[in-house]
Amino acid sequence: MKKHHVKNERIKRRYFDYLKEAKRMDVSSVDLVAASIAGFEQWSNYRDFASFHIEQAKGFKAYLAKQRNAKTGAPLSKATIHSRLMAMKAFTFWLAGQPGYKSRISYADADYFNPSANDSRIATARRDKKVPTVEQVRYVISRMPDGSDIEKRDRAIIAFTLLTGARDNAAASFKLKHVDLAEGKVFQDAREVRTKGRKTFTTFFFPVGEGVEAILAEWIDHLKSRLLFGPDDPLFPATKVALTNAGLFGPSGLSREHWKNASAIRRIFKTAFEAAGLPYANPHSLRDTLALLGEQRCCTPEQFKAWSQNLGHEQVLTTFTSYGTVATNRQADIIAALRQPDEQTGISPDAVAAITAILDRERKKA
CATH class of the missing domain: 1.10.150 (DNA polymerase; domain 1)
Incomplete structure:
Protein backbone atom coordinates (compact mmCIF):
# COMPACT_ATOMS: atom_id res chain seq x y z
CA MET A 1 0.00 0.00 0.00
CA ALA A 125 -20.18 30.47 15.37
CA ARG A 126 -19.12 32.09 18.62
CA ARG A 127 -20.28 30.24 21.73
CA ASP A 128 -20.15 31.01 25.42
CA LYS A 129 -16.76 30.29 26.94
CA LYS A 130 -16.23 29.02 30.45
CA VAL A 131 -14.37 32.00 31.86
CA PRO A 132 -13.37 32.12 35.54
CA THR A 133 -13.98 35.31 37.49
CA VAL A 134 -11.17 37.20 39.17
CA GLU A 135 -12.58 36.11 42.51
CA GLN A 136 -12.47 32.44 41.49
CA VAL A 137 -8.85 32.66 40.37
CA ARG A 138 -7.88 34.41 43.60
CA TYR A 139 -9.67 31.67 45.54
CA VAL A 140 -7.70 29.01 43.67
CA ILE A 141 -4.44 30.81 44.46
CA SER A 142 -5.39 31.08 48.14
CA ARG A 143 -5.93 27.31 48.33
CA MET A 144 -2.57 26.40 46.81
CA PRO A 145 0.18 25.15 49.16
CA ASP A 146 3.48 27.04 49.28
CA GLY A 147 5.76 24.88 51.40
CA SER A 148 8.30 23.66 48.85
CA ASP A 149 10.10 25.53 46.08
CA ILE A 150 7.93 23.75 43.51
CA GLU A 151 4.71 24.71 45.32
CA LYS A 152 5.84 28.33 45.60
CA ARG A 153 6.59 28.39 41.88
CA ASP A 154 3.25 26.87 40.93
CA ARG A 155 1.31 29.39 42.98
CA ALA A 156 3.33 32.27 41.55
CA ILE A 157 2.65 31.12 37.98
CA ILE A 158 -1.12 31.46 38.39
CA ALA A 159 -0.71 34.79 40.21
CA PHE A 160 1.55 36.07 37.42
CA THR A 161 -0.88 34.98 34.70
CA LEU A 162 -3.74 36.82 36.41
CA LEU A 163 -1.58 39.91 36.90
CA THR A 164 -0.32 40.10 33.32
CA GLY A 165 -2.55 38.01 31.06
CA ALA A 166 0.65 36.51 29.62
CA ARG A 167 0.19 33.49 27.39
CA ASP A 168 1.43 30.20 28.82
CA ASN A 169 4.21 29.75 26.27
CA ALA A 170 5.48 33.25 27.04
CA ALA A 171 5.29 32.62 30.79
CA ALA A 172 7.46 29.54 30.34
CA SER A 173 10.21 31.64 28.76
CA PHE A 174 10.38 34.78 30.93
CA LYS A 175 13.60 35.66 32.71
CA LEU A 176 13.82 37.45 36.03
CA LYS A 177 15.09 40.59 34.34
CA HIS A 178 11.86 40.97 32.40
CA VAL A 179 9.86 41.79 35.55
CA ASP A 180 10.06 45.23 37.18
CA LEU A 181 8.27 45.07 40.53
CA ALA A 182 8.94 48.73 41.35
CA GLU A 183 7.16 49.86 38.17
CA GLY A 184 4.65 47.01 38.31
CA LYS A 185 5.34 45.80 34.77
CA VAL A 186 6.75 43.01 32.66
CA PHE A 187 8.65 43.53 29.41
CA GLN A 188 7.59 40.93 26.85
CA ASP A 189 10.76 41.03 24.76
CA ALA A 190 10.28 38.85 21.69
CA ARG A 191 14.05 38.38 21.36
CA GLU A 192 13.93 36.18 24.46
CA VAL A 193 10.26 35.60 25.26
CA ARG A 194 8.06 33.31 23.17
CA THR A 195 5.30 35.86 22.58
CA LYS A 196 2.54 35.25 20.04
CA GLY A 197 3.55 36.51 16.61
CA ARG A 198 6.87 37.49 18.22
CA LYS A 199 5.48 40.88 19.21
CA THR A 200 7.40 42.99 21.74
CA PHE A 201 5.36 45.03 24.22
CA THR A 202 5.16 46.08 27.87
CA THR A 203 2.40 44.89 30.19
CA PHE A 204 1.61 46.73 33.41
CA PHE A 205 0.07 44.68 36.20
CA PHE A 206 -3.70 44.55 35.93
CA PRO A 207 -5.63 45.75 39.02
CA VAL A 208 -6.59 42.34 40.40
CA GLY A 209 -5.54 42.86 44.01
CA GLU A 210 -2.44 43.70 46.00
CA GLY A 211 -2.39 40.21 47.46
CA VAL A 212 -1.76 38.74 44.00
CA GLU A 213 1.12 41.14 43.43
CA ALA A 214 2.54 40.23 46.84
CA ILE A 215 2.69 36.54 45.89
CA LEU A 216 4.72 37.34 42.79
CA ALA A 217 7.00 39.67 44.78
CA GLU A 218 7.59 36.98 47.42
CA TRP A 219 8.43 34.46 44.71
CA ILE A 220 10.95 36.73 43.03
CA ASP A 221 12.54 37.54 46.39
CA HIS A 222 12.76 33.80 47.10
CA LEU A 223 14.49 33.19 43.77
CA LYS A 224 17.02 35.96 44.34
CA SER A 225 17.77 35.66 48.05
CA ARG A 226 17.32 31.94 48.76
CA LEU A 227 18.03 30.24 45.43
CA LEU A 228 20.54 32.86 44.26
CA PHE A 229 19.00 33.31 40.82
CA GLY A 230 20.29 36.11 38.61
CA PRO A 231 18.65 38.38 36.00
CA ASP A 232 19.14 35.91 33.15
CA ASP A 233 17.76 32.93 35.06
CA PRO A 234 14.18 31.78 34.37
CA LEU A 235 11.31 33.44 36.22
CA PHE A 236 9.62 30.04 36.44
CA PRO A 237 12.33 27.37 36.32
CA ALA A 238 11.57 23.85 35.19
CA THR A 239 11.35 21.02 37.69
CA LYS A 240 14.56 19.10 38.32
CA VAL A 241 14.13 15.37 37.86
CA ALA A 242 16.41 12.90 39.69
CA LEU A 243 16.42 9.45 41.29
CA THR A 244 14.39 9.29 44.49
CA ASN A 245 15.00 7.09 47.54
CA ALA A 246 12.64 4.57 45.99
CA GLY A 247 14.96 4.24 43.00
CA LEU A 248 12.54 5.96 40.64
CA PHE A 249 12.82 9.22 38.78
CA GLY A 250 10.83 12.06 40.31
CA PRO A 251 10.83 15.78 41.11
CA SER A 252 13.72 16.96 43.27
CA GLY A 253 13.51 20.73 43.34
CA LEU A 254 14.04 23.33 40.65
CA SER A 255 16.58 23.47 37.86
CA ARG A 256 18.01 26.61 36.28
CA GLU A 257 16.48 25.83 32.90
CA HIS A 258 13.39 27.15 31.18
CA TRP A 259 10.53 24.87 30.25
CA LYS A 260 10.69 23.89 26.59
CA ASN A 261 6.93 24.39 26.18
CA ALA A 262 3.81 25.27 28.16
CA SER A 263 2.47 21.77 28.86
CA ALA A 264 3.70 21.81 32.48
CA ILE A 265 1.99 25.15 33.12
CA ARG A 266 -1.32 23.78 31.84
CA ARG A 267 -0.96 20.80 34.19
CA ILE A 268 -0.35 23.17 37.10
CA PHE A 269 -3.55 25.07 36.30
CA LYS A 270 -5.55 21.86 35.98
CA THR A 271 -4.32 20.50 39.31
CA ALA A 272 -4.89 23.79 41.13
CA PHE A 273 -8.45 24.33 39.90
CA GLU A 274 -9.44 20.73 40.59
CA ALA A 275 -7.96 20.93 44.10
CA ALA A 276 -10.04 24.05 44.74
CA GLY A 277 -13.20 22.26 43.59
CA LEU A 278 -13.65 24.44 40.51
CA PRO A 279 -13.90 23.50 36.81
CA TYR A 280 -10.56 23.52 35.03
CA ALA A 281 -9.68 26.87 33.48
CA ASN A 282 -6.70 26.82 31.15
CA PRO A 283 -4.09 29.61 31.30
CA HIS A 284 -5.44 31.33 28.18
CA SER A 285 -8.91 31.68 29.73
CA LEU A 286 -7.49 34.21 32.18
CA ARG A 287 -7.04 36.57 29.23
CA ASP A 288 -10.82 36.38 28.77
CA THR A 289 -11.19 37.05 32.49
CA LEU A 290 -9.12 40.22 32.18
CA ALA A 291 -10.91 41.36 29.01
CA LEU A 292 -14.28 41.09 30.77
CA LEU A 293 -12.87 42.91 33.79
CA GLY A 294 -11.74 45.71 31.47
CA GLU A 295 -15.23 46.06 30.01
CA GLN A 296 -16.56 46.56 33.53
CA ARG A 297 -13.83 48.86 34.79
CA CYS A 298 -13.05 51.09 31.78
CA CYS A 299 -15.31 54.12 31.33
CA THR A 300 -13.61 55.92 28.43
CA PRO A 301 -12.27 54.85 25.02
CA GLU A 302 -8.76 55.81 26.09
CA GLN A 303 -8.94 53.56 29.16
CA PHE A 304 -10.10 50.56 27.17
CA LYS A 305 -7.49 51.18 24.49
CA ALA A 306 -4.80 51.10 27.19
CA TRP A 307 -6.34 47.93 28.62
CA SER A 308 -6.33 46.34 25.17
CA GLN A 309 -2.68 47.29 24.57
CA ASN A 310 -1.83 45.79 27.94
CA LEU A 311 -3.06 42.44 26.61
CA GLY A 312 -0.79 42.85 23.59
CA HIS A 313 -3.57 43.68 21.14
CA GLU A 314 -2.81 46.19 18.42
CA GLN A 315 -6.50 46.77 17.73
CA VAL A 316 -9.26 47.33 20.29
CA LEU A 317 -11.60 45.31 18.10
CA THR A 318 -9.53 42.18 18.84
CA THR A 319 -10.23 42.56 22.54
CA PHE A 320 -13.92 43.15 21.96
CA THR A 321 -14.56 40.37 19.46
CA SER A 322 -12.11 37.64 20.50
CA TYR A 323 -12.05 38.04 24.27
CA GLY A 324 -14.75 40.46 25.35
CA THR A 325 -17.88 38.47 24.51
CA VAL A 326 -20.47 38.99 27.25
CA ALA A 327 -21.65 35.72 28.77
CA THR A 328 -25.31 34.91 28.16
CA ASN A 329 -26.34 35.23 31.81
CA ARG A 330 -24.57 38.58 32.10
CA GLN A 331 -26.16 39.68 28.83
CA ALA A 332 -29.59 38.95 30.34
CA ASP A 333 -28.77 41.01 33.47
CA ILE A 334 -27.60 43.99 31.41
CA ILE A 335 -30.64 43.99 29.12
CA ALA A 336 -32.98 43.64 32.11
CA ALA A 337 -31.32 46.61 33.79
CA LEU A 338 -31.63 48.70 30.65
CA ARG A 339 -35.39 48.13 30.69
CA GLN A 340 -35.57 50.31 33.80
CA PRO A 341 -36.15 53.91 32.68
CA ASP A 342 -34.17 55.37 35.57
CA GLU A 343 -31.23 53.00 35.23
CA GLN A 344 -27.94 54.86 34.82
CA THR A 345 -25.25 53.20 32.75
CA GLY A 346 -22.42 55.30 34.15
CA ILE A 347 -21.12 56.11 30.65
CA SER A 348 -21.86 59.45 29.07
CA PRO A 349 -23.38 59.71 25.58
CA ASP A 350 -20.14 61.36 24.41
CA ALA A 351 -18.15 58.34 25.58
CA VAL A 352 -20.50 55.95 23.81
CA ALA A 353 -20.18 57.98 20.60
CA ALA A 354 -16.37 57.98 20.89
CA ILE A 355 -16.26 54.19 21.43
CA THR A 356 -18.52 53.67 18.42
CA ALA A 357 -16.24 55.83 16.27
CA ILE A 358 -13.17 53.84 17.34
CA LEU A 359 -14.86 50.53 16.55
CA ASP A 360 -15.92 51.80 13.13
CA ARG A 361 -12.32 52.74 12.33
CA GLU A 362 -11.05 49.38 13.56
CA ARG A 363 -13.57 47.49 11.41
CA LYS A 364 -12.45 49.39 8.32
CA LYS A 365 -8.82 48.43 9.03
CA ALA A 366 -9.69 44.75 9.54
Whole structure:
Protein backbone atom coordinates (compact mmCIF):
# COMPACT_ATOMS: atom_id res chain seq x y z
CA MET A 1 0.00 0.00 0.00
CA LYS A 2 1.37 3.43 -0.97
CA LYS A 3 2.34 5.72 1.86
CA HIS A 4 3.72 8.67 -0.06
CA HIS A 5 4.25 10.16 -3.52
CA VAL A 6 7.73 11.48 -4.27
CA LYS A 7 6.52 14.35 -6.45
CA ASN A 8 3.92 15.32 -3.87
CA GLU A 9 6.55 15.41 -1.13
CA ARG A 10 8.66 17.86 -3.11
CA ILE A 11 5.81 20.27 -3.78
CA LYS A 12 4.59 20.02 -0.19
CA ARG A 13 8.05 20.95 1.05
CA ARG A 14 7.94 24.05 -1.13
CA TYR A 15 4.47 24.94 0.15
CA PHE A 16 5.42 24.57 3.81
CA ASP A 17 8.48 26.74 3.20
CA TYR A 18 6.18 29.31 1.57
CA LEU A 19 3.89 29.30 4.60
CA LYS A 20 6.78 29.75 7.04
CA GLU A 21 8.87 32.27 5.13
CA ALA A 22 6.38 34.22 2.99
CA LYS A 23 3.19 33.94 5.04
CA ARG A 24 5.13 33.99 8.35
CA MET A 25 3.08 31.20 9.87
CA ASP A 26 4.12 29.62 13.14
CA VAL A 27 5.60 26.11 12.95
CA SER A 28 2.71 24.67 14.93
CA SER A 29 0.23 26.17 12.44
CA VAL A 30 2.18 24.73 9.52
CA ASP A 31 2.05 21.33 11.22
CA LEU A 32 -1.76 21.51 11.31
CA VAL A 33 -1.82 22.31 7.58
CA ALA A 34 0.53 19.41 6.91
CA ALA A 35 -1.76 17.05 8.82
CA SER A 36 -4.78 18.18 6.77
CA ILE A 37 -2.96 17.64 3.45
CA ALA A 38 -1.71 14.24 4.65
CA GLY A 39 -5.30 13.26 5.40
CA PHE A 40 -6.34 14.18 1.87
CA GLU A 41 -3.41 12.23 0.40
CA GLN A 42 -4.28 9.15 2.41
CA TRP A 43 -7.90 9.34 1.27
CA SER A 44 -6.85 9.73 -2.41
CA ASN A 45 -4.35 6.86 -2.14
CA TYR A 46 -1.47 9.31 -2.67
CA ARG A 47 -2.40 10.34 -6.19
CA ASP A 48 -0.28 12.98 -7.88
CA PHE A 49 -1.58 16.46 -6.96
CA ALA A 50 -1.22 17.38 -10.63
CA SER A 51 -4.07 14.97 -11.45
CA PHE A 52 -6.46 16.83 -9.13
CA HIS A 53 -10.08 17.08 -10.23
CA ILE A 54 -12.97 18.84 -8.56
CA GLU A 55 -14.65 15.46 -7.97
CA GLN A 56 -11.84 14.73 -5.52
CA ALA A 57 -12.78 17.79 -3.48
CA LYS A 58 -16.41 16.66 -3.42
CA GLY A 59 -15.40 13.14 -2.43
CA PHE A 60 -13.09 14.35 0.32
CA LYS A 61 -15.89 16.46 1.83
CA ALA A 62 -18.20 13.45 1.87
CA TYR A 63 -15.41 11.34 3.40
CA LEU A 64 -14.79 13.79 6.26
CA ALA A 65 -18.51 13.99 7.01
CA LYS A 66 -18.48 10.24 7.78
CA GLN A 67 -15.27 10.19 9.85
CA ARG A 68 -15.18 9.85 13.62
CA ASN A 69 -12.83 11.11 16.27
CA ALA A 70 -10.24 8.43 17.03
CA LYS A 71 -10.37 9.08 20.80
CA THR A 72 -14.07 9.70 21.47
CA GLY A 73 -15.71 7.82 18.62
CA ALA A 74 -17.95 10.82 17.97
CA PRO A 75 -18.33 12.30 14.47
CA LEU A 76 -15.79 14.95 13.57
CA SER A 77 -16.94 18.39 14.65
CA LYS A 78 -17.99 20.95 12.08
CA ALA A 79 -15.05 23.12 13.20
CA THR A 80 -12.54 20.31 12.60
CA ILE A 81 -13.95 19.54 9.16
CA HIS A 82 -13.99 23.26 8.31
CA SER A 83 -10.34 23.76 9.24
CA ARG A 84 -9.20 20.75 7.20
CA LEU A 85 -11.16 21.84 4.15
CA MET A 86 -9.86 25.40 4.40
CA ALA A 87 -6.30 24.07 4.57
CA MET A 88 -6.87 22.06 1.39
CA LYS A 89 -8.55 25.02 -0.31
CA ALA A 90 -5.56 27.29 0.38
CA PHE A 91 -3.12 24.60 -0.77
CA THR A 92 -5.02 23.96 -4.01
CA PHE A 93 -5.22 27.70 -4.73
CA TRP A 94 -1.44 27.94 -4.29
CA LEU A 95 -0.88 24.89 -6.51
CA ALA A 96 -2.85 26.55 -9.32
CA GLY A 97 -0.05 29.09 -9.72
CA GLN A 98 2.89 26.68 -9.64
CA PRO A 99 4.80 25.42 -12.70
CA GLY A 100 3.66 21.95 -13.66
CA TYR A 101 0.30 22.43 -11.97
CA LYS A 102 -1.21 25.67 -13.30
CA SER A 103 -2.02 24.07 -16.65
CA ARG A 104 -3.98 21.35 -14.85
CA ILE A 105 -5.55 23.17 -11.86
CA SER A 106 -7.49 26.42 -11.99
CA TYR A 107 -7.83 28.85 -9.11
CA ALA A 108 -11.59 28.27 -9.11
CA ASP A 109 -11.04 24.56 -8.41
CA ALA A 110 -10.03 25.43 -4.87
CA ASP A 111 -13.56 26.71 -4.16
CA TYR A 112 -14.92 23.17 -4.36
CA PHE A 113 -13.40 22.51 -0.94
CA ASN A 114 -15.82 25.03 0.58
CA PRO A 115 -18.24 23.39 3.04
CA SER A 116 -21.90 24.30 2.82
CA ALA A 117 -22.91 27.75 4.02
CA ASN A 118 -24.82 26.22 6.94
CA ASP A 119 -21.86 24.08 8.02
CA SER A 120 -19.57 27.12 7.79
CA ARG A 121 -21.88 29.12 10.05
CA ILE A 122 -21.98 26.28 12.58
CA ALA A 123 -18.20 25.83 12.49
CA THR A 124 -17.39 29.52 12.95
CA ALA A 125 -20.18 30.47 15.37
CA ARG A 126 -19.12 32.09 18.62
CA ARG A 127 -20.28 30.24 21.73
CA ASP A 128 -20.15 31.01 25.42
CA LYS A 129 -16.76 30.29 26.94
CA LYS A 130 -16.23 29.02 30.45
CA VAL A 131 -14.37 32.00 31.86
CA PRO A 132 -13.37 32.12 35.54
CA THR A 133 -13.98 35.31 37.49
CA VAL A 134 -11.17 37.20 39.17
CA GLU A 135 -12.58 36.11 42.51
CA GLN A 136 -12.47 32.44 41.49
CA VAL A 137 -8.85 32.66 40.37
CA ARG A 138 -7.88 34.41 43.60
CA TYR A 139 -9.67 31.67 45.54
CA VAL A 140 -7.70 29.01 43.67
CA ILE A 141 -4.44 30.81 44.46
CA SER A 142 -5.39 31.08 48.14
CA ARG A 143 -5.93 27.31 48.33
CA MET A 144 -2.57 26.40 46.81
CA PRO A 145 0.18 25.15 49.16
CA ASP A 146 3.48 27.04 49.28
CA GLY A 147 5.76 24.88 51.40
CA SER A 148 8.30 23.66 48.85
CA ASP A 149 10.10 25.53 46.08
CA ILE A 150 7.93 23.75 43.51
CA GLU A 151 4.71 24.71 45.32
CA LYS A 152 5.84 28.33 45.60
CA ARG A 153 6.59 28.39 41.88
CA ASP A 154 3.25 26.87 40.93
CA ARG A 155 1.31 29.39 42.98
CA ALA A 156 3.33 32.27 41.55
CA ILE A 157 2.65 31.12 37.98
CA ILE A 158 -1.12 31.46 38.39
CA ALA A 159 -0.71 34.79 40.21
CA PHE A 160 1.55 36.07 37.42
CA THR A 161 -0.88 34.98 34.70
CA LEU A 162 -3.74 36.82 36.41
CA LEU A 163 -1.58 39.91 36.90
CA THR A 164 -0.32 40.10 33.32
CA GLY A 165 -2.55 38.01 31.06
CA ALA A 166 0.65 36.51 29.62
CA ARG A 167 0.19 33.49 27.39
CA ASP A 168 1.43 30.20 28.82
CA ASN A 169 4.21 29.75 26.27
CA ALA A 170 5.48 33.25 27.04
CA ALA A 171 5.29 32.62 30.79
CA ALA A 172 7.46 29.54 30.34
CA SER A 173 10.21 31.64 28.76
CA PHE A 174 10.38 34.78 30.93
CA LYS A 175 13.60 35.66 32.71
CA LEU A 176 13.82 37.45 36.03
CA LYS A 177 15.09 40.59 34.34
CA HIS A 178 11.86 40.97 32.40
CA VAL A 179 9.86 41.79 35.55
CA ASP A 180 10.06 45.23 37.18
CA LEU A 181 8.27 45.07 40.53
CA ALA A 182 8.94 48.73 41.35
CA GLU A 183 7.16 49.86 38.17
CA GLY A 184 4.65 47.01 38.31
CA LYS A 185 5.34 45.80 34.77
CA VAL A 186 6.75 43.01 32.66
CA PHE A 187 8.65 43.53 29.41
CA GLN A 188 7.59 40.93 26.85
CA ASP A 189 10.76 41.03 24.76
CA ALA A 190 10.28 38.85 21.69
CA ARG A 191 14.05 38.38 21.36
CA GLU A 192 13.93 36.18 24.46
CA VAL A 193 10.26 35.60 25.26
CA ARG A 194 8.06 33.31 23.17
CA THR A 195 5.30 35.86 22.58
CA LYS A 196 2.54 35.25 20.04
CA GLY A 197 3.55 36.51 16.61
CA ARG A 198 6.87 37.49 18.22
CA LYS A 199 5.48 40.88 19.21
CA THR A 200 7.40 42.99 21.74
CA PHE A 201 5.36 45.03 24.22
CA THR A 202 5.16 46.08 27.87
CA THR A 203 2.40 44.89 30.19
CA PHE A 204 1.61 46.73 33.41
CA PHE A 205 0.07 44.68 36.20
CA PHE A 206 -3.70 44.55 35.93
CA PRO A 207 -5.63 45.75 39.02
CA VAL A 208 -6.59 42.34 40.40
CA GLY A 209 -5.54 42.86 44.01
CA GLU A 210 -2.44 43.70 46.00
CA GLY A 211 -2.39 40.21 47.46
CA VAL A 212 -1.76 38.74 44.00
CA GLU A 213 1.12 41.14 43.43
CA ALA A 214 2.54 40.23 46.84
CA ILE A 215 2.69 36.54 45.89
CA LEU A 216 4.72 37.34 42.79
CA ALA A 217 7.00 39.67 44.78
CA GLU A 218 7.59 36.98 47.42
CA TRP A 219 8.43 34.46 44.71
CA ILE A 220 10.95 36.73 43.03
CA ASP A 221 12.54 37.54 46.39
CA HIS A 222 12.76 33.80 47.10
CA LEU A 223 14.49 33.19 43.77
CA LYS A 224 17.02 35.96 44.34
CA SER A 225 17.77 35.66 48.05
CA ARG A 226 17.32 31.94 48.76
CA LEU A 227 18.03 30.24 45.43
CA LEU A 228 20.54 32.86 44.26
CA PHE A 229 19.00 33.31 40.82
CA GLY A 230 20.29 36.11 38.61
CA PRO A 231 18.65 38.38 36.00
CA ASP A 232 19.14 35.91 33.15
CA ASP A 233 17.76 32.93 35.06
CA PRO A 234 14.18 31.78 34.37
CA LEU A 235 11.31 33.44 36.22
CA PHE A 236 9.62 30.04 36.44
CA PRO A 237 12.33 27.37 36.32
CA ALA A 238 11.57 23.85 35.19
CA THR A 239 11.35 21.02 37.69
CA LYS A 240 14.56 19.10 38.32
CA VAL A 241 14.13 15.37 37.86
CA ALA A 242 16.41 12.90 39.69
CA LEU A 243 16.42 9.45 41.29
CA THR A 244 14.39 9.29 44.49
CA ASN A 245 15.00 7.09 47.54
CA ALA A 246 12.64 4.57 45.99
CA GLY A 247 14.96 4.24 43.00
CA LEU A 248 12.54 5.96 40.64
CA PHE A 249 12.82 9.22 38.78
CA GLY A 250 10.83 12.06 40.31
CA PRO A 251 10.83 15.78 41.11
CA SER A 252 13.72 16.96 43.27
CA GLY A 253 13.51 20.73 43.34
CA LEU A 254 14.04 23.33 40.65
CA SER A 255 16.58 23.47 37.86
CA ARG A 256 18.01 26.61 36.28
CA GLU A 257 16.48 25.83 32.90
CA HIS A 258 13.39 27.15 31.18
CA TRP A 259 10.53 24.87 30.25
CA LYS A 260 10.69 23.89 26.59
CA ASN A 261 6.93 24.39 26.18
CA ALA A 262 3.81 25.27 28.16
CA SER A 263 2.47 21.77 28.86
CA ALA A 264 3.70 21.81 32.48
CA ILE A 265 1.99 25.15 33.12
CA ARG A 266 -1.32 23.78 31.84
CA ARG A 267 -0.96 20.80 34.19
CA ILE A 268 -0.35 23.17 37.10
CA PHE A 269 -3.55 25.07 36.30
CA LYS A 270 -5.55 21.86 35.98
CA THR A 271 -4.32 20.50 39.31
CA ALA A 272 -4.89 23.79 41.13
CA PHE A 273 -8.45 24.33 39.90
CA GLU A 274 -9.44 20.73 40.59
CA ALA A 275 -7.96 20.93 44.10
CA ALA A 276 -10.04 24.05 44.74
CA GLY A 277 -13.20 22.26 43.59
CA LEU A 278 -13.65 24.44 40.51
CA PRO A 279 -13.90 23.50 36.81
CA TYR A 280 -10.56 23.52 35.03
CA ALA A 281 -9.68 26.87 33.48
CA ASN A 282 -6.70 26.82 31.15
CA PRO A 283 -4.09 29.61 31.30
CA HIS A 284 -5.44 31.33 28.18
CA SER A 285 -8.91 31.68 29.73
CA LEU A 286 -7.49 34.21 32.18
CA ARG A 287 -7.04 36.57 29.23
CA ASP A 288 -10.82 36.38 28.77
CA THR A 289 -11.19 37.05 32.49
CA LEU A 290 -9.12 40.22 32.18
CA ALA A 291 -10.91 41.36 29.01
CA LEU A 292 -14.28 41.09 30.77
CA LEU A 293 -12.87 42.91 33.79
CA GLY A 294 -11.74 45.71 31.47
CA GLU A 295 -15.23 46.06 30.01
CA GLN A 296 -16.56 46.56 33.53
CA ARG A 297 -13.83 48.86 34.79
CA CYS A 298 -13.05 51.09 31.78
CA CYS A 299 -15.31 54.12 31.33
CA THR A 300 -13.61 55.92 28.43
CA PRO A 301 -12.27 54.85 25.02
CA GLU A 302 -8.76 55.81 26.09
CA GLN A 303 -8.94 53.56 29.16
CA PHE A 304 -10.10 50.56 27.17
CA LYS A 305 -7.49 51.18 24.49
CA ALA A 306 -4.80 51.10 27.19
CA TRP A 307 -6.34 47.93 28.62
CA SER A 308 -6.33 46.34 25.17
CA GLN A 309 -2.68 47.29 24.57
CA ASN A 310 -1.83 45.79 27.94
CA LEU A 311 -3.06 42.44 26.61
CA GLY A 312 -0.79 42.85 23.59
CA HIS A 313 -3.57 43.68 21.14
CA GLU A 314 -2.81 46.19 18.42
CA GLN A 315 -6.50 46.77 17.73
CA VAL A 316 -9.26 47.33 20.29
CA LEU A 317 -11.60 45.31 18.10
CA THR A 318 -9.53 42.18 18.84
CA THR A 319 -10.23 42.56 22.54
CA PHE A 320 -13.92 43.15 21.96
CA THR A 321 -14.56 40.37 19.46
CA SER A 322 -12.11 37.64 20.50
CA TYR A 323 -12.05 38.04 24.27
CA GLY A 324 -14.75 40.46 25.35
CA THR A 325 -17.88 38.47 24.51
CA VAL A 326 -20.47 38.99 27.25
CA ALA A 327 -21.65 35.72 28.77
CA THR A 328 -25.31 34.91 28.16
CA ASN A 329 -26.34 35.23 31.81
CA ARG A 330 -24.57 38.58 32.10
CA GLN A 331 -26.16 39.68 28.83
CA ALA A 332 -29.59 38.95 30.34
CA ASP A 333 -28.77 41.01 33.47
CA ILE A 334 -27.60 43.99 31.41
CA ILE A 335 -30.64 43.99 29.12
CA ALA A 336 -32.98 43.64 32.11
CA ALA A 337 -31.32 46.61 33.79
CA LEU A 338 -31.63 48.70 30.65
CA ARG A 339 -35.39 48.13 30.69
CA GLN A 340 -35.57 50.31 33.80
CA PRO A 341 -36.15 53.91 32.68
CA ASP A 342 -34.17 55.37 35.57
CA GLU A 343 -31.23 53.00 35.23
CA GLN A 344 -27.94 54.86 34.82
CA THR A 345 -25.25 53.20 32.75
CA GLY A 346 -22.42 55.30 34.15
CA ILE A 347 -21.12 56.11 30.65
CA SER A 348 -21.86 59.45 29.07
CA PRO A 349 -23.38 59.71 25.58
CA ASP A 350 -20.14 61.36 24.41
CA ALA A 351 -18.15 58.34 25.58
CA VAL A 352 -20.50 55.95 23.81
CA ALA A 353 -20.18 57.98 20.60
CA ALA A 354 -16.37 57.98 20.89
CA ILE A 355 -16.26 54.19 21.43
CA THR A 356 -18.52 53.67 18.42
CA ALA A 357 -16.24 55.83 16.27
CA ILE A 358 -13.17 53.84 17.34
CA LEU A 359 -14.86 50.53 16.55
CA ASP A 360 -15.92 51.80 13.13
CA ARG A 361 -12.32 52.74 12.33
CA GLU A 362 -11.05 49.38 13.56
CA ARG A 363 -13.57 47.49 11.41
CA LYS A 364 -12.45 49.39 8.32
CA LYS A 365 -8.82 48.43 9.03
CA ALA A 366 -9.69 44.75 9.54
